């Protein structure tokens with residue numbers, strides 16, 4: 001059996017030079033995704049999740065630039081490939097699904113035409129129409145022939161995102177990268193689209209890098225989780241282990257902030273404070289200003305180190321074998337009623 005990771009990211013560092021100075025949006029990030037595995041990349045807005053995905057896809061927007069690190073897709077170094085080869089490999093070996101389906105679809109062309117482009121860019125086989133109709137049927141589109149002739153604006157948001165997933169999967173890639181794939185959809189449609197992605201990736205043995213800020217989505221979808229804060233991974237563990245025994249105060253706070261579906265009217269607690277300004281990071285531990293467990297050790301910047309089997313955390317306290325005691329002040333509930 002081939003145990004080589006589909007994706008290996010090593011010490012990835014991506015920087016933006018802005019008017020306010022240099023912002024290292026992704027700072028020394030390393031992770032792997034195994035064949036068929038779903039890795040969740042979670043964290044609050046601005047933590048560097050999307051820039052990590054863009055870096056892997058070779059799509060970092062200017063003025064951003066990868067300044068260090070290695071990215072291997074199926075063992076090939078993606079940072080040394082020429083643009084044309086990068087585009088070819090990206091579409092064939094790595095599909096992508098972004099938050100807003102309208103940015104992925106061209107309003108001027110039929111869905112079938114766009115899917116044909118996605119295929120023929122990589123494969124010259126003649127059974128293209130059959131493949132398009134099968135791909136649309138696979139994502140639950142009724143009457144695939146008619147849908148292929150439709151234009152994006154004739155479809156609902158949920159249907160459009162199904163088309164984008166069908167396009168992402170049409171070359172049967174080994175890896176699918178999905179960045180907040182359901183955030184732009186109605187709550188009722190979100191669960192359907194996620195369940196569809198789970199079924200499809202399982203059936204095809206596709207690895208999934210799923211970016212989300214929603215821990216509930218992580219619980220339902222992922223095998224393993226990497227938690228990002230201020231450009232760094234602060235914790236990484238199999239999903240059950242993370243939910244049962246998180247070892248970073250930030251993760252613990254995120255887990256406390258999951259809405260309770262049985263009590264929809266109850267105000268959900270939130271993490272106090274906000275993430276740091278990326279142009280002026282605090283010295284030492286980046287989470288320190290928000291951390292209820294901080295002490296003098298946190299003046300120094302902690303590394304991401306093993307705390308248990310397949311479990312790493314970037315926290316002085318738990319790296320020394322201490323556990324995080326439950327404390328209410330991890331989160332706050334702003335509604336006084």
Ligand SMILES: Nc1ncnc2c1ncn2[C@@H]1O[C@H](COP(=O)(O)OP(=O)(O)OP(=O)(O)O)[C@@H](O)[C@H]1O
Nearest residue numbers: 016023025044045046047048049050051052061278
């Ligand atoms: N085009 C850009 N120009 C300058 N800085 C940028 C740009 N894009 C991202 N950044 C910086 O990178 C940081 C990380 O952004 P990123 O989009 O990866 O966060 P995220 O975790 O995906 O958040 P969100 O869920 O809101 O997309 C931002 O806080 C910002 O400082």
